[in-house]
Amino acid sequence: DQQVKQNSPSLSVQEGRISILNCDYTNSMFDYFLWYKKYPAEGPTFLISISSIKDKNEDGRFTVFLNKSAKHLSLHIVPSQPGDSAVYFCAARLDGGFKTIFGAGTRLFVKA
């Protein structure tokens, strides 16, 4: 049972345009949602998080939106840069605990 789903395995975007990565979840007990970026041969790197009581969090070029009624979140990267090319994991933390569940990831290609 996949509690966190990223249905797009890959996404290709032109440099300077917006990248939108989507994530759906099924468990209402998640209290935080996080996005991680992963380059080849490296571990995932934390990007941005959002509490389940918020609907938007922004950090520089990265904005995460949460639609709790739809159990959907998205990561917007504006403007996209070639260095953003990586695998992006959506992750969700179970209420108050250490357990974090990851989605399968979306590979983003930003073309120069």
Next chain:
Amino acid sequence: DTEVTQTPKHLVMGMTNKKSLKCEQHMGHRAMYWYKQKAKKPPELMFVYSYEKLSINESVPSRFSPECPNSSLLNLHLHALQPEDSALYLCASSLPSSGGAYEQFFGPGTRLTVL
């Protein structure tokens, strides 16, 4: 120092071997994690230590044995593994304090191959 280090980077072992994976951080984090990641799959949580005590064991087979000797070190002892245990093993750490997202800092992983 905002780094989590893991050794070795690569490990090839036979099914009868005993080996250990090591993880180290000096960020003062008191929660440490082991994940297993197969190709094109998400990281799957195996174990969590909080303040050097085992907090979560996700029903991992006993051929994987974690150990947290101190607040900076995390080991994963391997014995009698199967070929299907071949994967990337990731270590992570985080602050265990309340009220936060517990964002985790990951090491680069150990690529394990079981022959």
